[in-house]
Structures are given as C-alpha cells and as structure tokens.
Amino acid sequence: MAGKINRIGLEAITYKGGKTTLCAGCGHNAISERIIDAFFEMGVDPRQVIKLSGIGCSSKSPAYFLGGSHGFNTVHGRMPSIGTGAMLANKKLIAIGVSGDGDTGAIGIGQFVHLMRRNLPIIYIIEDNGCYGLTKGQFSPTADLGSKLKTGIVNDLPPIDTCALAIQLGATFVARSFSGDKKQLLSLLKAALSHRGTVMLDVISPCVTFNDHEGSTKSYAYVKEHDDPLEELSFVPFFEDISVDYEPGSTQEVTMHDGSRLFLKKLEEEYDPTDKITALKRLHETARRGEFATGIIYIEPDRDDFLTQLNLVDEPLATLPLSRVRPGPEALEEIMEGLR
Amino acid sequence: MAGKINRIGLEAITYKGGKTTLCAGCGHNAISERIIDAFFEMGVDPRQVIKLSGIGCSSKSPAYFLGGSHGFNTVHGRMPSIGTGAMLANKKLIAIGVSGDGDTGAIGIGQFVHLMRRNLPIIYIIEDNGCYGLTKGQFSPTADLGSKLKTGIVNDLPPIDTCALAIQLGATFVARSFSGDKKQLLSLLKAALSHRGTVMLDVISPCVTFNDHEGSTKSYAYVKEHDDPLEELSFVPFFEDISVDYEPGSTQEVTMHDGSRLFLKKLEEEYDPTDKITALKRLHETARRGEFATGIIYIEPDRDDFLTQLNLVDEPLATLPLSRVRPGPEALEEIMEGLR
C-alpha cells in the first residue's frame, strides 16, 4: 500500500520502524507488521503513541514499528508500572506495550496482575512463544504441560493462561490470536485501538529458533492445527459508515468506546464474550482439549478505566502550568495557621 | 484440654507459642488458636514442622503458635520462595505459611502465583482482612468494590479473589473460611494436614482496629451476614477408624492422601469441589451476590506435588553424607578427559 494515504494524511511508511534484529521467520516480526497496518489503517497519530516493553526478543520489537513515536524499552517484567506512570502523566497518549511470555508470566506476573486490575487504558500484547527466546529457549510459564524442548526436556508444570487471568482480574478486552493469522490479528488490533481500558492480547508467536520443532505445542504446525477461533470478526471503524447486515442471532454486534462497531459472527451456538463465566469456562474447556481458543474471549466495552476513576483534569498533568500546580500563598498561610 | 494427651503423647500446651502482640480481638489470634488445636489433634510432631511468614500483623502470628517448631519470619511478600527452598532441602518437613492479604495480594502476588503453579506441599494461609493492618489500615488488593475505610475513602478497584486464582493456577486444595467459624476452620486445617500438595486457605480475619466498622465488607458483622458455606464438613483422621453413614447423594466422601476421610454434606444440589469449572463458576456467582463462599472450594487429592515431580532421593537433601553428594575421582577424570 506504498503511497496510499490514511485519514490523517500519512503514508504507511510513516508507521514503520527500524530494521528488525530478530530471527528471520520469528512470529514477533509478523506481529510488528500487523501493528503497523492497524495503526496506519486506523489513522492514529504516531506522535500521540507511546511504545513500551520489558526485556526479551519480543520486547525488542517496539524498535521495529512506529519509528515516529516515543518508546521505552524498560527492564525485565516491569513495563506495566512504567506504562501506568506514563498514562498518569498524560491521559491523552495511546499506549501500546509489547511483552513476552517470560517477561509477563515469570518475573513480570506481579505487575501484570495489578495492571489488569486497574483497567489502565493500554494495549498490552504478549508475544507468546512458550519459551525465553533471548536467553536461548528455556521453558516459560506459558509452556504447556508435556511440551518438549529441543533438548528433550518435558514441561511438567501447568501453564499460566494469561487470558483467563486477565479476565478474572478485571481486564475489559481480552483476546488471543496467532501471529500467523493476519486477518484475525489485524481486526483485533483495530478493535483494540477503539477500546478504552486494558486490552490484553495474547498472541501465540512461534520461536523458530528454539521452539518450533516436533513435540512443541507452540510450533507453527501445532498452533495451526489446534487454533480454535471463537467467532468470525469484522470491524467497522467509527470513521467508515458501512452498514453490515446479518441474519439476527448469528452475529453479535458490539459498539466500541469510540463508536466503531465490532461484528462477531458466531461459529457455534451461544458464545457470549460479554459474560465472564462463559469466557472462563470456555478457556478451560478448550485448554483441556489441548486447543487454543482465539478471537475475542471477553469484552466489556464501557467500564470506567483507571484514569477516569482518578477524576483527572482534562489536560495532561505533565504540562499543567505552574499556576495550576502550585497553590497560592494564602493556602500555605492557612496550613501554617493550622499548625500554630 | 489441658493435660490431655494426643496420639504422639504430647500435651496441648506443647503446641502453644509466645504471647500474642496483636490487638485484642484480632481475627488472626483466633486462627492461631485453631492451628494449635489442629496440630495437636492430628498429633503432628512439632519438630518436623516449619512455620513461615512474610511481613504484617498476620505474618507475626507464627511466633504465637507451635513454640517447639522452627520458624522463619522472612521479608514482605516473599515467603513462598523461602518455603519452596526449605521443602527442597528437606522433603520430610511439614510447612505451614501464614501471610496476609497485602503480603500475598500486593507485593507478594508474583511469588504466590508461582507457588500455586508448583503445587508445593505447604499449607498456605492468608489471614485476610482486606487491609494493611501493620501499616495502619490502607486498602489491600482483596478489599471489595465499594468497601469503605474509616476515613471514608471507598475502594473502586475490583478485589483479587485469591481462591479463584489459586484454583486456576493449579493449587490442589483451595478453601475459604472465617476466623469466627471455629468448627469449619478446624476441620479445614485438619484436612489440610492430610493433603499432599499446596493447600491455599483464605481465612477472612477481621482487623478490629482498622477495618471492623460499618461500611467495611470485612467486618465481623458483615462477614457473619454474608458467609455462604458450600457444604457441611466432617473430617475423620486416618488414625481413627470411625464409620460414617449418610444417605447416598447427600454427601460426598473424599479420601485424603494419608488415608483420612473428608465428608462433604451438600447444603444444596450439585456442588462438586473436584471440578475446576464448577468451582470457578461458583466463586464468581457468590462474589456477584456480595457473599463469601466458604468451605472446600476445590480439591484434587492425588496430583503429584512438586517434590515428587523432582524425583528426589528419599532422604532429606540437607543431610545427605558427603559420599553421596561428591562424585568420585573417576567422575572428575572422565569430565577432564572430555575437555582435552
């Protein structure tokens, strides 16, 4: 789509980043491409975006998209707190965080739990390959029971289902996808940009170097085999007024915070992604079958996000003038009087 | 029961600890008493027990029971790793850890998550008062939505349900109780001593000084009001051979790892604590009603615990003789040869 212009008059190229230093074929690169597409197609202003990450191959990727945005490659497992602080400083920013299954599931699980609880407006992506890529392939906490390393070592600890966790803890947009499913991932990312609150997106993203072999449950082959989409997604952004018609019952329509519309065409009876219990139940059932439920697993379009709860002034706190952040002499005098 | 002797010939007094320094009426003190009773009645040898805790009023309590056992009052939120190490060193020990809702839910949630995953043999008790007692009453992550502090501040973050979390993550014995319910708590503690694997016991334990007022959802009054027991428990230890008869269907019998038997008399139709999904569903429903489901929420009596998975020698690693932990000269020579 070179040369093509989006609604704010920018070319696709403006959304690209530096040259990747990840392995050729790494799932993470595919995800970066989808992010570039989504931000371009939604016409997001890169200057308003902050890219955040922890440490890992996945966490390197923010350097490879949206070169025109501020970014912060922080420390291992602590990106959530950095993101929270940044959004407190400037509520007008659009935050996208990229983490890995180790960065989130191991050292970072504590900050992850509390991020989900707060429903901070952020798109939190886990590039999930079931291993520690950057440290050469050890199991991560999302590795499935019985999954095998190249070395033959078998994982005997139950995996952490980051989606189930996120739903339980209060995230308002929880989805799972696969780096190989361009269409689904793109729709999810666009929908994510229309949501106000925490978007937790677990994207299975095979590590071609350390975890793409026979016996691994996070290999391209295995994931393709066991991908179980919950619904067929179509997303209509607020700025396109397209009428979609569907036979009632077959499709669920969700109106997003910014007015965009999300159409979930049911692939089977009665999956209602707005109900927590159904969602959790479904996740456990699919997991038992050794499959991955993908698509929008849970969505709650209109709960107050963390910043709204804090009842902040409309302007970014970061740039409030001195006159508004330093009380006058009379205030100080009043305080002093109270202490005499 | 002074003077009474248990099956290993010890008096109840042997199971007592130092004088409590907690507030009079603190729920934590009641829990300490139940722990003393349970260990006495089950005839556990105090010399085999290790008492562990983090930091908080709750975490002080191990000093107030089982004075004849080793104890370690560690640092804030990190007791799980200390306990894991100790059990690795000596698989024959019986570990009881006492934490608080802040110690576990806030700074400690990361280690909590991974402890539950590993199914380490330990009895992990959260003395849950919805606040940070020792730092004077701030909200903790288990504070319920809408609960009010004395200062009038209202909690607007969703609580972390430690039981739901523990079930989801792999704990094999998950229960909730109330410091005020002597009978239920005692049965649960005895059953816990018969289980091999992680026992996660969330005991609602009102803080009389900072969180026992009107408007608090963790006050004695409120909890009494909203306690919703899942079943009527009776526990028959392996060393007492009593036959219990019940009309079939009405009661579920669970045989514990040590042969003790647990009878769950259903208080309503169809609650099966051996099914994860039912358990999670139930927890969410009760929570929605603003109630606390108490009793055994989930139990899986025979999954391998962490130490079993590690396939350790039968003796404690801590005291293996040099001959068994230092390979002979031929081993070293073999290694050297490989490097020439």
Place this chain on the structure above:
Amino acid sequence: MAPTDVALQEQQRTSSRERVVNDFSIQVATVNGSGSQTANLVLLRSILLMGVPVSGKNMFPSNIAGLPTWYTIRTSKRGYIARKKEVDFLVAMNAETAKEDVLTLDPGAAVVYDEPLKLNTLRQDLVFYPVPFDKLVAPVCPDAKLRRLVRNMIYDGVLAKLLGIDLALMEKALGKQLGKKAKAVTLNAGALKAGWDYAEATFTKQDPFVVEPMNETAGKILIEGNAAAAIGCMMAGVTVVAWYPITPSSSLCESLIGYMKKYRVDKATGKATFAIVQAEDEIASLGMVIGASWAGARAMTATAGPGISLMSEFAGLAYYAEVPAVIFDVQRVGPSTGLPTRTAQGDLLATAFLSHGDTKHIMLIPSSVEECYTMAQDAFDLAELFQTPVFVMLDLDLGMNNWMSDGFTYPNRPINRGKLLTQDNLKSLGEWGRYKDVDGDGIPYRTFPGDGMTPYFARGSGHNAKGQYSERPDDYVDNMDRLVRKFDSSRAHVPKPVVEVVPDAKIGFIGYGTSHWAIGESRDQLREEMDVKTSYFRLRAYPFTDELVTFIDAHERVYIIEQNRDAQLLQLMKLELSPERQMRLRSVLHYNGLPIDARSVTDDVLAQEGFEVAKKNVRTGASSGMTGGE
C-alpha cells in the same frame, strides 16, 4: 546567652531542690493504641503556647496496640530540641514497664503514676504523685467505652497543675487538637479539669520542675518532617505520586494526599491536578514514577530501607536512561526489617551506589522540618535539571516526631524543569541528539511524549549520543564518561553546607540530618563545661561541594557524627578526600535506634580528645579513634 544561665545550670547539677525552669524532660510511659497521643500533643502544644521552646518524640514499638510506648517532651529555655537522655518527670501509666521506668530515673526525678501500681515503694530518692485515674474518670465520662481514651487527659490536668501550665492554654491546645469534635472537647476538657482539681486538692509541689511563660515561640508551628516534606512536594508542583505503605514513610504520602485533596483540586471542575496511586509494591512505585517522569510529569515516591533495596534495579535504569525521579527515603533501623519504628541514618552508602554497574546518585539530607519543605522543592528541580534520580534522606526522628519550627515561607522562584528541547533552542542546538553533551556540562536536552518535539527511544541498554541502540565500545565509553561529567556538574547545584567556623577552634564537627540538634547542644556543652571550642559543618547533600575541603583544612581534627554503625558518610568522604585530609577525620557513631543526644556526642568526643568521662545509661554503639588505619 547570659552567664547567669550557666550558673543556674551548674546549681541544678549540685542541688535538685532548686527550681528548674523550662529546662527538663517529661516522659509519658503508656501502651500504644491507648489513645494517649492526644493527651501528649495537647501537653506539648500547651507548653508551646506558653512561649517555651519544646519538642516531642515518640518511641513506639513495631505493632499496633498493647505494647509499651514512651512519649518524651522536652522543654528547653535555650531552645534545645534534641533528645535528652535523662528523664526528669515520669508519667507512669503502663503497669508492664512502670518498675523499670522508675528504677532507671536519676535521683530527684518526679513520678506521676496510676495509684494501683504502688510505685512509691520502689525508691526513696524520687518525688511520687499517685493519681487514681479510674476513680477520677468515671464521673467525667459516663460512657464506659470512652473512658480508656479520656482517662489520659487527666494526667495533662495533673501536670498542668504541678508544672504550672496555664489551664486555659491547655484547653486552647485541646480545642486545636480535637477541632470540630464538640462532644469530644467537652469530655476531655472535663477530664483535664478533674486532673487539675485533684492535683490542687491533693498534692503539695515537691519537685523542682516548672514551666514559666517565655516569649520564644511566637509564630512557631509544630509539625512532623513528613508533613513538611509533603507541603514542599505540593508547592513543587508534583503531579504524579506512586507509593507503597511502609513505616516511617507512609505519613509523608498520606499527609500529601490530604493537602492535595484540599489545595490541588480544580475549583471549577472538581477535578484533580494530580494523580496519587497506591502501588502494589516499591518496585512498581518507582516504575510508575519513572514512567511518569519520562512522560513529562513531576513524579515522586516515598519509602524506607527495604523499599530502597527493592528499587535498586529501577534506580539503575533511571540513572542510565536519564529519567528524573524524586525518592524520599525516611530511614529506619536496618539491616533487613531491622527495627522498623526506630531511627537511623543507615542507607547512605547503599543509596549513593544503588544498582549494579557503575552508578552514582544525588542525595539531599534535611536536618529540620523547614528543610524537609525546601529540599522537597530542590529535589524536583535537581531531578529535572540533571535528569536523574534524586534521593531525599530523612529519618524516622525527623519524619515522624513533632518539631517546633518557624512557619514556612512561600517559594520565591518558579520551578526549574531543566533542559527541555523546544522549537527555539532546537535552532541553536543544530542537530538534536538525546544524549548529546551540547553545553559541556554532561547534561543533554530531552523531549517527552506529547510535547510535539522529536521523539526518541529510551532504553536501559547501550546507546549512542543520538539515543540509538549501540554496543560499540567507543559509544559506551563516551556515554559513561559524560555521565560522570553530569554528576560532577551537580556539585555546583546541590544545597551547600551550612558552615560555622569558630576562630581558633582546633576541632571541627561534621554532621547531617537530625544529628544537627544534638551537635549544636553538644558544642555548647563542650564550650561551657570543658572550654572546648568547635567549628561546625552541616552537610546537606551528596555529591560534596568545595566547602568540604576548606573546612577540613581549617581544623586539626574533624569529627564526623552519624547515626549508623559503619560511618557511612565518613566512608563516602574517604572516596573523595586526599589522604592528607583523611588523616584529620574521626568518627562519632550512635546507632542504637534512639535519636542521638548531645551528652553521648560530648562524652564520645571528650573520650577521643583524651578527657576522662564516665559512660552511663544504655550503650549507644559509639565507635571511636583514628579511622584511617587498618
């Protein structure tokens, strides 16, 4: 001061029957959670209102209720507000400790006690005033549940009578303390009166201690250092606060919350010009602060030693990625959990080099509540000026105890946000590089998200002057050398020491933080009792400034006085001082968890100076002697 005072002091030492006016200490021994704090503060303020310099220190246990607590009030006509070792007037309310409390008193001390305790039999050389608190409280407080609290007010009344404190002023203090709570005021006022009446009817004054009106406290305030720091933060325009409760720092953030809700909510919209978040732990707290500062806010956190340890990794990120951060460390006794409710200055060394690799951090060290207020403001300016973490090192004594002070003055300068890239300076700068040392002071220009200027990618990994990822040896060395230049530039901007060089004094004292108050008093003691002259250098920041060497060169022996075991400031100085100068340094250490007192300093210095001194009371853990040797 007039020689007569000295004379008078001398006499006190000889005969304790002489009247001792406005120069004694009162200790109230009770259990925590018994609500004695109101009574103590009312007593404290009533003396202040009489124009007499006063200070109050609480020695409390690390639990919530039921354990022994001692509250000490010191009156000092000479304005000494450090801890005084000796207790002159004891109020014994706690059965558990009463015996030991009485036995450790100096002869001539006075004791008000709860009659049933029968303490009068314990010693002959004290003055005893038994008070039947329960009998007295019943009539004035019909509601039995409230008596536990109200009963304490009775000893205030008794003391007012015995010490000669104006009852009206005490009632005024009571009003101030309880504010609007009318019912509580009447109840407590009744108790006050009951105590006064009982004392008047029952006791004849036998002890020498009296409070007489002075005019030394006009306009003075009573405040804790944590509250003072909070006011400073608000005035500094802090917008983002992330914290995790920990004694003794919690009250800094909690009083900040109070002030911000009152003065930083937009009148028109009712919306907040700030965000204060209780984080899940200290790692997250500092993470939020770094994230907020990186995004352009003025952000802070407050913690104590254990939190500092947990912040190590993030402190290194902020140092290396050059993100401002303001961190208050209200120091308590370590290592580990240590004594959480006792005071110390034990985190200096760990903080100066916090985090792995080659790191160095700026520290500000206030001695007074007033400096808590001003340095809080300095901290934000310095953090943004040098784009690095700034640690403000309070301690429990300063942060949580009640200090008398002049009222704070309104800031006379706007805030300084440091080198921000703007359209204007961009021209002059030519090509911008996030980590380019344009001005030779090592300080680069920064941008932040949403400021409309050039974005950059911040990272804790290797980078070049343009902020691009780099593993090149020369890029790394250039950047690390610039960071040293930047740190050295800060020497010219951190608060300068307060120096008093006394003509032909051979001895110099170097102190910091709360040790200041004991040092001042000790210098008087040395001069008046032993005719030993001393100069004084009060350090206020790390890194050090030029004044340090000048001071050392001007004295033969320099005593560095600290409240830690390992002489941490002395160690930091050795790293920078020439060997010649190190030869002059000596060390006075006090690290038993109690606030340092003048007598301990005096005795220690005299001993090192070769005088005969009899050490007494609890050991303070004073180590001595030449510090240079192996």
Place this chain on the structure above:
Amino acid sequence: MAPTDVALQEQQRTSSRERVVNDFSIQVATVNGSGSQTANLVLLRSILLMGVPVSGKNMFPSNIAGLPTWYTIRTSKRGYIARKKEVDFLVAMNAETAKEDVLTLDPGAAVVYDEPLKLNTLRQDLVFYPVPFDKLVAPVCPDAKLRRLVRNMIYDGVLAKLLGIDLALMEKALGKQLGKKAKAVTLNAGALKAGWDYAEATFTKQDPFVVEPMNETAGKILIEGNAAAAIGCMMAGVTVVAWYPITPSSSLCESLIGYMKKYRVDKATGKATFAIVQAEDEIASLGMVIGASWAGARAMTATAGPGISLMSEFAGLAYYAEVPAVIFDVQRVGPSTGLPTRTAQGDLLATAFLSHGDTKHIMLIPSSVEECYTMAQDAFDLAELFQTPVFVMLDLDLGMNNWMSDGFTYPNRPINRGKLLTQDNLKSLGEWGRYKDVDGDGIPYRTFPGDGMTPYFARGSGHNAKGQYSERPDDYVDNMDRLVRKFDSSRAHVPKPVVEVVPDAKIGFIGYGTSHWAIGESRDQLREEMDVKTSYFRLRAYPFTDELVTFIDAHERVYIIEQNRDAQLLQLMKLELSPERQMRLRSVLHYNGLPIDARSVTDDVLAQEGFEVAKKNVRTGASSGMTGGE
C-alpha cells in the same frame, strides 16, 4: 625465556615478512546463528592439539541471529591468553562488517574472505586469500539446507593449509566437537578437506603467520569458566540450585544441570541427590536459596548485574538473619541492561554493600577457570562457616569464553559445614543461643529444621543473642557489633592473594579476575620493552587480608587495574587503607566492554609513569593519575 625470542619479537615489529611462529591472532568475522561456533572451536582445539598455547574469545551481539559476531583465536608460544588488540589474520565471512573489519587491520595482516565480497580492492598493504565458499560447499554437501552450517568448516580447511595446521589433528578436533554424530562428522570432514584442497591448489603462502608444533599443552583442557564453576559446585556437594536465566550466567546453571544429571543421580534408585529449580525471577531464586540453606542444604544461585540488584533485599535478610547463601555473579556491562554480552568488573561496589542499612558481604574473585572450580568449593565452605551470603564474582570473559587450563585436581579435603549445634558441643556450650558469640569470633552456632536440635525462630527484625524478638537498644548494638567481628574473622579464611614481589621493583600492580592475564603480559612488555620492573599482587577476595598493606608498603607506586569506570576496587581499598598508603595508589581502568588487553595496560602505565606513548585504536576508557586528590 631465551633472549632470542625477544630478538625475534623485535624483528616482527620491524618487518612483517619474517615468519611469525605461534604468536598471532586470528579473527573470524561472521553473523551469529550461522553455526560458525563449531568451526571456530575445531580450529581452536586443533591448535591446542599441536601443542601450542591458545585461547578463544567470542565477541557476540545481544540478539539471537543475524548480527555481526567476531571470534578471536590467539596462539602464543609464550602462553599469553589475554585478548590481543591487533588482529593478524582475518577470516571475513560477514558482508555487513567486512569493509570496516579490513580497514582496521594493521599493515601486513592476512585476510581470507568470501570471494564475492571483493575485499582485495580495499587495501594494498594486506595479503588476501579469496575463497568461493558457495562453489566449494555445493559438491561436499548435497543437502542445500545444511550448507549454511557446513560452509564454515571450509575456512578451517583453508586455514589449516595456510597456517600449517596438521589436517589429521583438525579432523580429530572435529570428531571431538561433534562426538557421536557420524553423519555430521563426515559432512564437515568433507568440507575441511575441500577447503584444504582449494587452498593447496590455489594459494601460495604470502603472509608470515604459521603454527608449528610445540609441547606446551600436554594434558591441557579447554573449558569456559561457567562450566568450571559448575564442576566445582557439584564437587562441593551442592544440593539445591535455584536460578533464573540471564546472560552471561545461564550456562553456569545449564552445565551444572548436565553434570548433575550424569553424576549425581543415585545409581540404585535413579533418584536425584539434588534439586535444581528454574525460578520465576532472581528474587525468588535467592529466596529459595536462603530457604534451603536455612533448612540445612548447600544452596546456590547464579546471576548477573540486574539479578544482583533485585537480590538486594534478600541479601540483607541473609546477612542479618545469618543464613548461608552462595551467589555467582557473572558480571556483564552495566548500568541497567547495559551491554549484556560484553564483559566488565562493575558490580564490586554494589555487591560489597548490597542492601540497605549497615551490611557487608564476602566476595571471592577467580581469575582462571581453575579458580572457578576451586573457589566454587571455597564459597560453600565460607558461606556455612560464616553463615552469610558469599558472592563469587566472575565476569563474561571468564565465564563464557574458552580457556586453556591444566586439568582440575580432585578436592583434597571434606566439606566444612561450619558451626552446627550438636549433642556433643551443646554440653560444652552450656546454654545455647542462636546468636551468642561463644568463641569470640562473632560466629554463633546454628541448628536447622529436622536436625533434632533446639529449634529457633529466624527473622529479619531485631533479635537478641537468644534469637528472641527484641527492640532493645543494647541488644541491637551488641548484635550489630558482633556481625562486624564475624566479618573481620572471615579475613583469615578467604582465599589469600597471589603475590610476586620483584626485587627492587618500585612499581606494584594490583589486579583481580580476568585482568590477571593482561597484567602478566603487560609486565613482560614493560620489562622487555622499557626495562620497567613490576611486582604483582593478585587479589582473590573481599574482605582484604594482611598481605595487602605489606605489598603496598613495599612499593612506591601501586597501580590498581580494573575493568570498570569508577575504580571500584580502589574505592573499597581506600575505605580500609591508611592515608599514607592511599597516597601510593594509582588507577588503570578499561571499561569498553572488551576484555582488557596487555597493550592498553602497558600504554596507560607508561603514560602515568611519564613515558611518551601514542594511544591508538578504540578508546578503552582509561582514566589515570593520582586518585587521592579531589
């Protein structure tokens, strides 16, 4: 050594046409993930098998595949195994860096390169050997997928021919490297041969560099420090290991896993006499180690700088509750994430005082793979002897690079578990107290769960000699003073320095860790080139031992050579040395992430000694001059 060698060296410097035998360096420039490691190791070992001293260093990027990597092999008839700055023989396989790689060579160097790169046009003063790798690989490796890997073996064949390495020995090395994998062996052997044949058919030797058989490597092994440390841990009887992956420490635990599975599984039962757990992070790792040690196991973890920072709080707990712990810090370049795949000695200062409050920690510092093996064992004994954390400070260069060494000798002593309370010593002890200083060395007797002895309650909060909770000032001071005694007692037990005092040398060198190898070579350079004599003190542990002052006193000027920016060891020494001694100290610093080399040391010292020297190549970040002054 014979004077002729010196003569020969001299000539090399003047004319590079002379044959240079067993004294040059080869650099293979490739991209990581291209499987060149096998080829490099085969080349390395083949030279070793020729009896020639050799060493291999990998300079790799912080990613997994596709970025530039340089592997350097140094042959040295004199046994120098430090990094050599100059590259004499380049194998240019990486298009991306080929140009810069060639341009930075010294005149007279030789270049084997991939023909399509056409590097020969770049310079006239080098010797070029173009090799059409793709053409050559096709016939020997039909399976196209495997060619990427096999292709590298071709340059081994070419080098064998050009340098005169015995092809048979290279095939032997290949067999050793690939072990059982028969198919791979044949494939690669084919490639080797193809390279050799092509070189033989095509090239006439024009460069001076040759390998000639020697007899200097009989019985020598090739190993990385991390593997050596792992063997040491196994021999020390470690039973519990908790770790979290981080470069450059991961391979320590991973090789330990390999060895333990092989040698520590009970033959009879097939059950493990050890537990190795991959924890969720470094905090948990140290927590597990502390828990295990408290319960009586020998426990360890391994990490790098960021992990050390995260371990701060727990390190303080172990120090204060007095629990043994063995922590390997394989140092990389900080601060923060820094340069994760580069080497440094930058964590000393942070580790010595790790955690808030007054803390001090024991550190062991190995210089060789052999010491990684022995000190791993010392660490466990010392940790239990002193009931405190012991840090073993490796660095990336030592831990991850290939070092030549004598085989390790079997431990000649049983393990020492320190002061455990037993029925026997209980009698002699009288009443036992967990923290009682019975023997005057500050070391108390301990018990652990399940040992049948008296239980106690361990805590990070205040306690008395009996281990009971206490907030008493005197209990606190007594305990803290004992901890200092205990720390000082350790001076007599930590590994002593290795000292070589040269008659009438005015200059002394102090070095530690991997700097050792560059220092030895530099001392030869100074002696041979400038006739400057130097003594040498190799530090092996903190706290320091008496030998330090003796050494300093014996020399006019003492250079402390380190691989960090802030002269961290020098700083630690200043804290303990008398001013007079500090006057003699100078500093040589190398902190650009590359292993320190002899020439940098020599140049820096000569400059400080006032000789004329032309600095060249990349800056190493050398700082100089008197360190005492402000």
